[in-house]
Amino acid sequence: MALVNAHTHLELSDQGHLLPEPSAEFTAWVPGVIRAGMQRTPAAIRDACEAGIAELLAAGTTHVGDISATGISVELLARSGLKGIVWLEVLGATMERGLARLAHVKSYVNELREQAASSPIHIGATLHAPYSLHPDLWEPALRWIEAEALPLCVHLAESPGEWALLTEGTGPFRAFEEKLGLPALPCPRMTPVEYLESKGVLGFRPLLVHMVQVTDNDIQRVARSGATVVHCPRSNARLECGRMPLEKYLAAGVPVLLGTDSRASSPSLSVWDEAEFAMKLHEGLVTAEVVEEMAQDEGLFKDVGEW
Template structure:
């Protein structure tokens, strides 16, 4: 070992290190220089090569920071008033009333509260769907890595020019406030809340600005009935949005007609899909964020995860927002998904624990276009790390992580601790 500590180096040691791109390392270590990982390996080997400030977690699991690719931080406080479980249609009406009465300051405080919860759960990166833009400001000062999708709703073409100008202005203003941890993107809300003309213009804006888009899609039976048949309870409320759209297309095929299905697109939910939809999602290389707890609480059905994965659809797991789930913990989401696999083996595959964890690390990072930087512990990547402590001896770190809901001991982003529970 070097006689003097090498300047600027930090060494994290743990009982287990989970790189995610290679097998778990018992008695492992990660070396960090500035905001980047420079080495990963066995503690004894690492210690011989590097001398650095050491943080020891002898009873812990050290892994890539968890990535939550879809949530609504501005809705955090709605958890106190909104009923769940309930049907999606009733929930949506209640949500409309809540968001109409929400101020920017309300949304800012709610976002800060949700950010605090995510840090405790080991989340280092988030895909945020922002209605008012308040969560963008909260995340800017949070220490978290984020992609903020600015929500866009346009129910009438008469309003499209003004609303698109406002969206473009928001993008321009946000660019001036961005930092190295924060990215901006666009969120055309859903196929039933944006007119075809306006939707295509949002896609064009995203292409010009080279940014990603996120869309809620194929979430409920009511959505599919409205888009495909112009029938159902939403017909009188939202049917005019689709005035210039063809009838007979599923929500997924309708989005393809619009040109929205691209590798840079993240679709959320995709519960109400058939085999043709699944094949199209695979062909277009679209990312899908699966939110099983939200789907259950809003009674919209079960996503055919097994068929999705078999067809080659790229799937990650997300929590959605606290208006429809009980926590912003990706590990809670996995535990619920595992229960679904046990209860519905025809729809859900019995994935190995490490496969589930990929869905909230490397896969989730890829869905946000950030897998070159985060999602695994590899030399050259950003030092975004979550550490979980255990009181008992651990033989299988994957099973240990998924055995029960737990908070992180420490959460690090870009080489800086943003949360510690010592």
């Protein structure tokens, strides 16, 4: 039996101390995650990945989607027996930082492909999120992704703060930019889904993670694109993101998988724990049997993007 954890961050598997109390505000949690990424050594990150892989295996996981800022998890996953995708992370709120990050990922992608060769681990790319990527960075990043035929993943429509930033140019993300001394990203006055569509992202049939803050029209756009969605209900609840309208995605024919997100925002890497929470969250709207199928659907996961 397949058991698919479609979204996690193995590099953060040692960051359980960042786990927020229920109903924490999203941007209040983000600085701790940023510090964790900046302050740890490669050896510490490797240890975290190994701990996360051990937890996945202990939970019966067979397939995983891992977001990686370093690529360290690739070699470890390739010899773990797990199947899945490691998404190499590209982000940068300024063009200078974003292009430097993109160049860095380009410099080692072939090495990571060699590490994953002859294993059931594939290499993909993640353009982190609309609030963390300069508007002009999407085009060169997508050109590279297309040229390399990489599957694509994006965190999208996760929090009310992201919605406010993109639709109105207000909210906690705007205050967060000011606190860090970052230039204010132009407000497109679009929903997060509309914004990604305007950048051409939906044409890549991406894996879209979270997808909580959406309209009915957004869901139809996603359905037409052929994208797959990942639902991370425990992380969403902890970070006060709201309830993803799972029943509407399913009614529109959008494939939906389950992911635990990282140990920095979720109490375990068990997809069964995630499924149990989802069953209670959507009780009366989505059956337990459907949620179980979401946790076990390896076919959808294998079909994400162009291989």
